[in-house]
Amino acid sequence: MSRCRVQRVSAKERHAAIGDGVENGVRGVTMTEVARRSGVHATSLDRRWGSVEDLVLDALLDVSxxxxxxxxxxxxxxxxxxxxxxxxxxxxxxxxxxxxxxxxxxxxxxxxxxxxxxxxxxxxxxxxxxxxxxxxxxxxxxxxxxxxxxxxxxxxxxxxxxxxxxxxxxxxxxxxxxxxxxxxxxxx
Amino acid sequence: MSRCRVQRVSAKERHAAIGDGVENGVRGVTMTEVARRSGVHATSLDRRWGSVEDLVLDALLDVSxxxxxxxxxxxxxxxxxxxxxxxxxxxxxxxxxxxxxxxxxxxxxxxxxxxxxxxxxxxxxxxxxxxxxxxxxxxxxxxxxxxxxxxxxxxxxxxxxxxxxxxxxxxxxxxxxxxxxxxxxxxx
Structure with a gap:
């Protein structure tokens, strides 16, 4: 996967995570939901971020x-x-x-x-x-x-x-x- | 259930929650695990605390x-x-x-x-x-x-x-x- 593709996918996943995080409070977010919203497999999310908390934090730091x-x-x-x-x-x-x-x-x-x-x-x-x-x-x-x-x-x-x-x-x-x-x- | 029985069960559940909370960090705790450790049904825990975060917080406040x-x-x-x-x-x-x-x-x-x-x-x-x-x-x-x-x-x-x-x-x-x-x- 090219660097560019990683970046684009990441932005989409981050956006999906933030939507969840802000609407439901951090503890309401699940990898499954982020996967559904971003269209990226949950296993790929797991590999990239390890946990949903890390993904949400990464997303929040990115926009704020x-x-x-x-x-x-x-x-x-x-x-x-x-x-x-x-x-x-x-x-x-x-x-x-x-x-x-x-x-x-x-x-x-x-x-x-x-x-x-x-x-x-x-x-x-x-x-x-x-x-x-x-x-x-x-x-x-x-x-x-x-x-x-x-x-x-x-x-x-x-x-x-x-x-x-x-x-x-x-x-x-x-x-x-x-x-x-x-x-x-x-x-x- | 008498007040006394509720108190005893609560202490046991709290203890189970704390064990988990402190060992795994707060986010590692699950109602299923607390239920297993305390011997109390997860549905009863749900009814009493609503969420595992509330149970852990209650337990931590209790001992600290x-x-x-x-x-x-x-x-x-x-x-x-x-x-x-x-x-x-x-x-x-x-x-x-x-x-x-x-x-x-x-x-x-x-x-x-x-x-x-x-x-x-x-x-x-x-x-x-x-x-x-x-x-x-x-x-x-x-x-x-x-x-x-x-x-x-x-x-x-x-x-x-x-x-x-x-x-x-x-x-x-x-x-x-x-x-x-x-x-x-x-x-x-």
């Missing part, structure tokens, strides 16, 4: 690479507050919910592990611009690690959406951003 | 209610740093991994929603003592919300263990605790 825009409000507080709201909305959408639930359950093999790493690297590079701009303006110290700042803001939102399922409102989002910014070292 | 001890080092920084290490270790254990992965995927019905709420309420009440003691000592303002402080510390650990699967080391844990404490309002 650059969903969030990165705000540019002129201040770190404004940027992070706006970004937190975009993320909170995304994580309650069918696609966002399916993606994070799928990412949290999959037992990584080398392929999913690579896909996972690239996904978070691309996301944190894009969003890290907010922190880099703040450092360039002199609002925060130049040696602040953008990764940890982002994690302090986005982790509590993922935590509520995925695990506690508690309300995520503006008050909570602002508190998270304010504590994070308050805890950064400012240039002396 | 009070796994983490709450440190008392004399300072908020010391307490939170020690607690962060305990949590990071727990979340990489088979039981901790199975619990959070299971909690993140289950689509709540009213029973799992109640179990989820009680679980987090009990946990945050127990761990909240660290923040209450700090407020009583005058180390932080009395009106600081213990819940948000805890979330700022524990969410990034869950985020890495569940979603990015990146290394959680002492350096990362200390940075999370230090940013959180630095961002709290101190009494004037």
């Amino acid at each position: 690479g650059d969903t969030l825009t990165v705000p540019d409000t002129g201040s770190l507080r404004g940027d992070l507050r706006a970004f937190a709201r975009l993320l909170a909305d995304y994580l309650i959408s069918p696609l966002g919910t399916a993606l994070v639930r799928s990412m949290s359950t999959v037992e990584d093999d080398s392929a999913t592990s690579d896909a996972r790493r690239s996904f978070w690297l691309a996301r944190s590079k894009a969003a890290g611009v907010m922190i880099e701009r703040a450092a360039a303006r002199g609002d925060i110290a130049a040696d602040v690690d953008p990764r940890i700042v982002l994690e302090m803001v986005i982790a509590p939102i993922h935590f509520r959406r995925l695990l506690t399922r508690e309300v995520v409102d503006d008050r909570m989002l602002d508190a998270v951003v304010d504590i994070t910014i308050g805890g950064l070292s400012f240039p002396s | 209610g009070d796994t983490l001890t709450v440190p008392d080092t004399g300072s908020l920084r010391g307490d939170l740093r020690a607690f962060a290490r305990l949590l990071a270790d727990y979340l990489i254990s088979p039981l901790g991994t199975a619990l959070v992965r299971s909690m993140s995927t289950v689509e709540d019905d009213s029973a799992t929603s109640d179990a989820r709420r009680s679980f987090w309420l009990a946990r945050s009440k127990a761990a909240g003592v660290m923040i209450e003691r700090a407020a009583a000592r005058g180390d932080i303002a009395a009106d600081v919300d213990p819940r948000i402080v805890l979330e700022m510390v524990i969410a990034p650990i869950h985020f890495r263990r569940l979603l990015t699967r990146e290394v959680v080391d002492d350096r990362m844990l200390d940075a999370v605790v230090d940013i959180t404490i630095g961002g709290l309002s101190f009494p004037s």
